[in-house]
Amino acid sequence: MKLGILVNEGPYTHQASDSAYHFTKAALEKGHEIFRVFFYNDGVNNGTRLTVPPQDDRNLQKAWSELADKHKLDLVVCIAAAQRRGILDQDEAKRHGKNVDNIAPGFRISGLGQLVETAMIAERLVVFGD
Amino acid sequence: MKLGILVNEGPYTHQASDSAYHFTKAALEKGHEIFRVFFYNDGVNNGTRLTVPPQDDRNLQKAWSELADKHKLDLVVCIAAAQRRGILDQDEAKRHGKNVDNIAPGFRISGLGQLVETAMIAERLVVFGD
Amino acid sequence: MADVKPPEIASNIKKKLMYVNRKAPYGTIYALESLEVVLISAAFEQDVSLAFLDDGVYQLMKGQNTSGIGMKNFSPTFKALGDYEIKKLYVEKESLDERGLKPDDLMEISYEDEDEGFAKKPSVRIVNRSELTQIMAQQDVLLNF
Amino acid sequence: MADVKPPEIASNIKKKLMYVNRKAPYGTIYALESLEVVLISAAFEQDVSLAFLDDGVYQLMKGQNTSGIGMKNFSPTFKALGDYEIKKLYVEKESLDERGLKPDDLMEISYEDEDEGFAKKPSVRIVNRSELTQIMAQQDVLLNF
């Protein structure tokens, strides 16, 4: 089945990102298709490559990036939510006069329309948040 | 009176940062001393200079930076919490092999001991969170 | 909203999308960011509705004045939803009652009915819990914020 | 913990600091990050105590096994608090009762009493709500997470 995932909280502070990750992995293992994982609200904070979690803890950004690489997942960070939280790719950084970007590999920044599209095309949408 | 402020949530997602800012400003206007504003948990996200809030919205990072500049405020971002959330200064970025930093002007990264010290030295500690 | 682009690949899909709002405005950003998705979804010509229950009913309060907290008052946007062809705002009666609120405490939100000479009609419908449960059960997708 | 440095300027200050824990572990990070402050504060030789009430009591549950959720099980750290001279963990009885929990469901946490030949003594004290209210009222600082 074609599934869509919405992640509304950032990593570590709430379990939502962990739950979404484990759910996505389990769905892929069962042979389902993940149409898209959309990161909204604080969920966009999953997409910064600057996190340095403790050595004995999981690294959620890496986990997402590796899962995306392995399964050709589409990880989309909402552009408006990302601007509020300081998540930028190269284009966004340039557009807003910032000297650096911080987007992680495997994530792309795009519009909220991509969430509506996910709701339209995926056969089920599963929401993880606070 | 000597006051300490603890901010446990990031800007925009929760009102905690706004409340802490308005409280701090009001305390300064009344002639109180702010010993330190300590940013913990997601509160560290107040300290990234990469946010680009909508034009018609407040810019909390700028508001803090300007208040700090005007009143010589000590704005401290917890190092451990910042690592988990991807907030780095130049030293931290270098130490962890990251090619960029994102700390905002007026904020400094330091240890949790600075929070305990605030609790010890400030006559009142006011906590803002979720 | 420069990034709105109706998807060409999905132009023949029309789903019933309901945005479920259960949180008060301003204390957290969920109400505002939910409304931002609602506005975007209008461009996709879906069958969109909004549910307000629990503390979500506070989003529709009349006379919101945010000047004292330095945040943007986004409540006028709800009044513009009719222009986006979003006409179905369901408010749960039990949620109002519990909070000591009456329908009169909420903003008047209306749309113009093309089929009846652009007559103004109310967008807000007060429904009871069992009605709302049934309406939710008719949706294709529930988006919760 | 490389950043712990007791402040020289304040070495003569000894305050009663209480960490108030009201949230369940793992669902949010507050329990873990609260514990991180507790450990740091030990280095400052303050009069530290911890309160567990409401969902905070779940932080002390026996037999926590996080292997299935891929998160670090930090509950063993509570058992080490005695080594940091942190010996006062207050658990609210009413919070346990409401949740169907008994003192036996919680981890055994103890410290060695120097004054009594390093005898093992329990660090956890079950107190009722009015006792906890009184203990809170004796603190200099309450840190809530």
Place this chain on the structure above:
Amino acid sequence: MSTLHTVNKSPFERSAFISALNHLGPGDALLMIEDGVVGARKASAFAGLLEKTAKNFSVYVLGPDLAARGMAEKDVIQGARLVDYGGFVDLVTEHDRTQAWL
């Protein structure tokens, strides 16, 4: 046409759990995840309500989240069934839609 309702918050902390219960329709299922699993505990203040719910609706608890909070199958109310993440996926696909009570 049925809905899978997920609850990720403790009923002792938030009203989301009760709100979810109040909006279950015929054929719906309830899945407790994250901090929500504590609501399934036997002999808790919510146990009676959940047991009653379990007579009319399917009630599931995410096992890995339960274990993290120091509980096991023997600790939860009668009528609640444990699932793992794979079971969570199955529940999503078996119901027509998912409603997350955040």
Place this chain on the structure above:
Amino acid sequence: MSTLHTVNKSPFERSAFISALNHLGPGDALLMIEDGVVGARKASAFAGLLEKTAKNFSVYVLGPDLAARGMAEKDVIQGARLVDYGGFVDLVTEHDRTQAWL
């Protein structure tokens, strides 16, 4: 020796409000801020409890937060007093400690 208790969450959403009320001691004050202000509404399910509380403790509501949610002094229970941010600061300094029921 008294405590200022701040509550920033709606009593309809979270138990923090009730928990704060259950832990008030002699001379303590309660200040409702952010989403917490909705708990001060007249004729709500919590009005009776708060009115009773206001007989034994000082109860304050942060005015700017109340206005943001479309309410004014006339909408809150008898016995609750409105303060602004400056008044919030005064309450903090007038009490010996602050307890935030997050």
